[in-house]
Amino acid sequence: MAKSVETLDEVTIRFAGDSGDGMQLTGTQFTNTVAALGADLSTLPDYPAEIRAPAGTTYGVSGFQIKFGSTDILTPGDACDVLVAMNPAALVTNVKLLRDGGTIIVNEDAFTDKNLKLANLHSNPLDDGTVAKFLVHRVAISKLTASALDDLNLSTKFVDKTKNFFALGLMYWMYNRPIDQSVKFIREKFSSKDPQVAEANLRVLKAGYNYGDTTEVFTTRYDVRPAQLPPGKYRNIMGNVATALGLVAAAKKSGLELFLGSYPITPASDILHELSKLKEFGVKTFQAEDEIAAVCSAIGASYAGALAATTTSGPGLALKTEALGLAVMLELPLVVINVQRGGPSTGLPTKTEQSDLLQAILGRNGEAPLCVLSASTPADCFHAAYEAARIAVKFMTPVICLTDGYLGNGAEPWRVPRVSELKPIPVSFAKNPQGFQPYSRDPVTLARPWAIPGTPGLEHRIGGLEKDHVTGNISYDPDNHDLMVKTRAEKIERIADDIPLQKVEGDAQGDLLVVGWGSTYGAIKSAVDSARARRRSVSHAHISYLSPFPKNLGEVLRNFKHVLVPEINNGQLIRLLRAKYLVPAVGFNVVKGLPLRAEEIEHAINEILGGKNG
Amino acid sequence: MAESVEAKLTIKDFQSDQDVRWCPGCGDYSILAQIQRVFPEFTHKRENYVAVSGIGCSSRFPYYMDVYGLHGIHGRAPAIASGVKLANPALDVWVATGDGDGLSIGGNHMIHMLRRNVDIKVLLFNNQIYGLTKGQFSPTSQLGQITKSTPAGVIDPPFIPVSLALGAGATLVARTMDRDPKHLQEIVRRVEKHHGSSFVEIYQNCTVFNDGAFFQYTEKETRDDNVVYLEHGKPLVFGKNKEKGVHLNGFTPEVVDITTGTYSVSDLLVHNEQDSTLAFILANMIHNPALPRPMGVFLAQDRTTFEDAMQGQIAKARAKRGQGDLQKLLDGEESWTIS
Numbered sequence: 001m002a003k004s005v006e007t008l009d010e011v012t013i014r015f016a017g018d019s020g021d022g023m024q025l026t027g028t029q030f031t032n033t034v035a036a037l038g039a040d041l042s043t044l045p046d047y048p049a050e051i052r053a054p055a056g057t058t059y060g061v062s063g064f065q066i067k068f069g070s071t072d073i074l075t076p077g078d079a080c081d082v083l084v085a086m087n088p089a090a091l092v093t094n095v096k097l098l099r100d101g102g103t104i105i106v107n108e109d110a111f112t113d114k115n116l117k118l119a120n121l122h123s124n125p126l127d128d129g130t131v132a133k134f135l136v137h138r139v140a141i142s143k144l145t146a147s148a149l150d151d152l153n154l155s156t157k158f159v160d161k162t163k164n165f166f167a168l169g170l171m172y173w174m175y176n177r178p179i180d181q182s183v184k185f186i187r188e189k190f191s192s193k194d195p196q197v198a199e200a201n202l203r204v205l206k207a208g209y210n211y212g213d214t215t216e217v218f219t220t221r222y223d224v225r226p227a228q229l230p231p232g233k234y235r236n237i238m239g240n241v242a243t244a245l246g247l248v249a250a251a252k253k254s255g256l257e258l259f260l261g262s263y264p265i266t267p268a269s270d271i272l273h274e275l276s277k278l279k280e281f282g283v284k285t286f287q288a289e290d291e292i293a294a295v296c297s298a299i300g301a302s303y304a305g306a307l308a309a310t311t312t313s314g315p316g317l318a319l320k321t322e323a324l325g326l327a328v329m330l331e332l333p334l335v336v337i338n339v340q341r342g343g344p345s346t347g348l349p350t351k352t353e354q355s356d357l358l359q360a361i362l363g364r365n366g367e368a369p370l371c372v373l374s375a376s377t378p379a380d381c382f383h384a385a386y387e388a389a390r391i392a393v394k395f396m397t398p399v400i401c402l403t404d405g406y407l408g409n410g411a412e413p414w415r416v417p418r419v420s421e422l423k424p425i426p427v428s429f430a431k432n433p434q435g436f437q438p439y440s441r442d443p444v445t446l447a448r449p450w451a452i453p454g455t456p457g458l459e460h461r462i463g464g465l466e467k468d469h470v471t472g473n474i475s476y477d478p479d480n481h482d483l484m485v486k487t488r489a490e491k492i493e494r495i496a497d498d499i500p501l502q503k504v505e506g507d508a509q510g511d512l513l514v515v516g517w518g519s520t521y522g523a524i525k526s527a528v529d530s531a532r533a534r535r536r537s538v539s540h541a542h543i544s545y546l547s548p549f550p551k552n553l554g555e556v557l558r559n560f561k562h563v564l565v566p567e568i569n570n571g572q573l574i575r576l577l578r579a580k581y582l583v584p585a586v587g588f589n590v591v592k593g594l595p596l597r598a599e600e601i602e603h604a605i606n607e608i609l610g611g612k613n614g
Numbered sequence: 615m616a617e618s619v620e621a622k623l624t625i626k627d628f629q630s631d632q633d634v635r636w637c638p639g640c641g642d643y644s645i646l647a648q649i650q651r652v653f654p655e656f657t658h659k660r661e662n663y664v665a666v667s668g669i670g671c672s673s674r675f676p677y678y679m680d681v682y683g684l685h686g687i688h689g690r691a692p693a694i695a696s697g698v699k700l701a702n703p704a705l706d707v708w709v710a711t712g713d714g715d716g717l718s719i720g721g722n723h724m725i726h727m728l729r730r731n732v733d734i735k736v737l738l739f740n741n742q743i744y745g746l747t748k749g750q751f752s753p754t755s756q757l758g759q760i761t762k763s764t765p766a767g768v769i770d771p772p773f774i775p776v777s778l779a780l781g782a783g784a785t786l787v788a789r790t791m792d793r794d795p796k797h798l799q800e801i802v803r804r805v806e807k808h809h810g811s812s813f814v815e816i817y818q819n820c821t822v823f824n825d826g827a828f829f830q831y832t833e834k835e836t837r838d839d840n841v842v843y844l845e846h847g848k849p850l851v852f853g854k855n856k857e858k859g860v861h862l863n864g865f866t867p868e869v870v871d872i873t874t875g876t877y878s879v880s881d882l883l884v885h886n887e888q889d890s891t892l893a894f895i896l897a898n899m900i901h902n903p904a905l906p907r908p909m910g911v912f913l914a915q916d917r918t919t920f921e922d923a924m925q926g927q928i929a930k931a932r933a934k935r936g937q938g939d940l941q942k943l944l945d946g947e948e949s950w951t952i953s
Contacts, residue, residue: 300684453698461685
């Protein structure tokens with residue numbers, strides 16, 4: 001039977017299964033293939049904190065969402081077009097994310113009495129009306145997988161573990177994507193270790209693809225054309241990888257050795273993993289005994305002349321608090337990457353949130369100002385990490401770079417910069433003992449000299465006690481303390497002279513400015529673009545530099561009648577804006593551990609502008 | 615360019631211009647003096663020494679040494695020092711700490727630094743009390759000790775610092791005393807020569823809050839009968855007239871008289887610095903008040919240092935994959951071009 005091909009501008013697919021079903025791998029494979037064919041895309045891995053929650057239960061469901069298209073893709077999608085559900089628990093927990101009329105592909109073999117019971121279901125959702133609004137394809141994925149492998153004499157348990165590749169193969173067929181890249185991946189990953197594993201996975205992948213081709217159930221395939229992206233070399237990149245590369249690039253451009261002191265914490269550990277692989281770049285990674293030792297080792301390394309960084313997530317940043325105060329006092333360069341997650345306390349370790357902004361800016365004892373900036377998209381993590389290092393070195397200060405779980409684990413195509421395009425990071429260590437004073441300052445940046453051990457004639461002592469403003473010796477003098485408190489603050493303020501002015505997307509003045517920071521960029525831009533298409537007077541300002549703010553931010557805000565600040569917290573940026581600029585900003589705050597949805601932001605825009613929501 | 619006058623360093627080269635502000639009579643003065651006396655003997659250039667500390671009386675030490683110094687935060691000196699050493703292994707890194715800083719708030723950092731065998735020299739000034747916070751008990755205070763925070767007596771048993779360091783895997787573990795300058799100097803020389811984590815417990819008298827805590831070991835009248843000096847390859851002999859020795863009965867050390875004919879020097883325990891089992895036995899002698907207190911090097915072993923292993927991995931990666939091409943790294947393995 002001939003199959004028709006329909007072209008789509010964009011599509012959102014969600015893979016869902018047990019956390020042991022390999023859904024993250026399936027999603028990543030699909031993403032890489034889609035990316036290499038030139039589509040724009042955005043992904044959202046959504047997995048539980050438990051490594052292997054009991055199979056079949058709703059709290060063990062792991063999901064991976066990808067939106068890709070020939071258009072500018074800004075978010076992983078509000079509602080899905082397609083849901084691939086490997087068991088009843090995956091179906092019932094994810095079906096609410098599917099748009100009306102969307103497509104469901106289920107592994108019908110998994111809808112056993114046992115699995116229904118594990119998912120706490122009293123009836124089969126395939127038959128009780130739960131999926132009535134959708135187009136449902138029941139596929140015997142387990143049986144088809146088993147029959148593809150029946151001559152290989154493999155254990156049932158092993159066979160079951162390969163079924164995700166069946167789903168992947170089927171989706172490749174549906175979306176007219178070649179399987180080559182995944183074939184290559186399977187060969188590279190498994191062939192040398194266990195040829196039989198490679199063989200089994202390949203067979204199942206092909207079985208899934210061929211199933212789409214031959215069965216009469218599927219009559220239509222879909223095609224998504226490459227996106228119109230600016231010319232250049234592209235790759236698909238996850239935020240945490242981009243962060244790691246940003247640090248390596250900064251080290252290379254500054255001529256410094258990169259030292260990372262880190263303690264494993266979700267969702268930041270991938271940065272440590274990435275950097276620990278890059279030893280040929282001279283990167284030194286030190287997995288410390290705890291978060292405190294991680295940051296302290298970085299401070300020690302910075303003192304000794306390395307480009308020092310520490311990576312963590314919310315609770316880890318809390319533990320580093322005291323050491324950050326020390327770094328402020330010592331005035332040494334230090335990059336702190338905080339991949340924010342749901343809080344407080346242990347909170348939602350695998351979910352995203354923007355609730356560490358005030359902790360980053362204000363969360364230390366004493367007056368301890370430092371620089372804070374943020375990344376807006378997964379690929380932007382590269383730029384943010386690079387910029388954090390550049391500022392840290394130039395101003396001799398700790399810099400906190402905020403990303404979050406969604407950015408860290410999410411992926412998008414990235415136009416890879418040429419190394420020669422990157423801003424230079426000049427470093428000059430103090431060398432001359434003539435008139436050397438540890439706390440003398442550069443007249444422009446107020447940075448003190450970086451005088452590293454091993455330099456003859458510059459032997460000096462620094463520490464956490466208040467310093468004399470010139471000699472750096474201990475000083476309890478009241479006037480000196482007042483001067484130092486103000487000088488440290490002034491130094492951070494002067495960073496504003498070194499960063500770009502705040503840009504506005506849309507008109508520079510109007511009825512409403514939507515102000516965001518961090519990972520809400522895509523959702524806010526989608527909402528604002530949509531409102532502007534309906535001729536609303538709305539613009540978007542996304543703040544990357546949070547401490548200090550860009551110099552023109554007050555002016556930008558005052559050019560609008562209303563200011564709306566959507567955040568995945570209970571209102572943190574808004575407090576800073578209100579306090580500093582005295583603008584009557586309004587917040588939009590949803591704190592579910594998930595990215596904001598464009599639709600809900602647009603709703604909030606309409607509420608302010610008095611338009612219709614429908 | 616700095617002048618390259620290779621003059622021989624003297625004690626004055628290591629004295630900073632800061633007034634020393636410890637209490638009059640504090641044991642810290644002697645420790646500082648012995649170190650300043652011994653450092654000029656060493657081969658390092660002055661600019662290659664780094665002294666790192668945390669918080670407490672002992673942690674003021676870096677301010678008084680005219681070398682690179684970092685006075686950090688409470689308990690974190692081993693972590694800061696690790697970063698310094700890993701970033702630049704050519705530096706000679708020393709940590710000055712105390713029983714509170716190093717074993718209480720910083721206990722975790724201490725054991726892990728020792729375990730890794732980072733080449734850092736730790737001098738732990740043990741005065742069995744919190745001095746800078748004015749007299750609370752510390753993790754080495756003795757059971758029953760009356761302090762500001764234990765008016766009814768200390769109820770938690772003390773750490774044995776030497777045992778802790780041995781257990782953590784330090785490759786040089788020693789004990790000495792503020793009031794025995796020659797021995798203290800000798801130990802500092804040993805530590806300087808050692809390549810790996812060194813841990814030196816120094817009995818230090820706090821004149822204000824715990825005066826005389828170690829007098830039975832440090833004072834002339836009682837020292838000979840209460841202290842046995844450990845020397846590699848030599849029997850454990852002590853006493854005013856060298857009339858006593860330590861004999862090993864199974865795994866249990868006991869004091870024997872070598873003048874009565876029952877025991878002779880050849881029956882005595884002979885010290886072997888490389889024997890870690892013996893080191894633990896010697897460290898445990900503290901639990902039996904009838905035994906003398908060992909001073910000296912308990913253990914000195916050669917083991918690959920952490921920084922050497924780290925550099926080794928970098929060298930290996932470079933031998934295999936070259937120096938690292940940043941553009942290639944950024945481009946990644948799967949990229950595509952849009953023109």
